[in-house]
Amino acid sequence: MQLHLRTYVQQDFLSVFNAFDEQLFQKLSPPYPKMQLLRFDGSEPGDVVEVELQTGIKSFRWTSLIIDRKVTETEAYFIDEGQVLPPPLRRWHHKHLITKNGSGAVIHDIITFSTGFAPLDALLYPLMLAQFSMRKPIYRKVFGKV
Helix, strand or coil, rough: CEEEEEEEEECHHHHHHCCCCCCHHHHHHHHCCCCCCEEECCCCCCCCCEEECCCCCCEEEEEEEEEEEECCEEEEEEEEEEECCCCCEEEEEEEEEEEEECCCEEEEEEEEEEECCCCHHHHHHHHHHHHHHHHHHHHHHHHHHH
């Protein structure tokens, strides 16, 4: 299942792209489940990001590997792919795409996920949408509202 969220911001796309660091990652953490950052190498191919999701009942590891990164004159992106995922997820592919939009930028969160069971994917979709929609006001606060 795929989710594509777009957030329009004031800063230029390269400034936005270069701000995707550990500090922004922490700001983007959802309120639940609580997330503890265990490792953050960066956003270059081969880098690893590892977190522990704490639900209050049980903790789960989530490890993603940065598999691709590209910068052109009009866009920049990096892709993280889940290596160790919390249940029920079996597949995770997240493209962080920043495109030029006049003097500003558009932040695209393009997420493909799967549990291996289509009806469960459909049930998770609104939860994923809600979780990642929480990033929009943070992006606007950090990079300027359009």
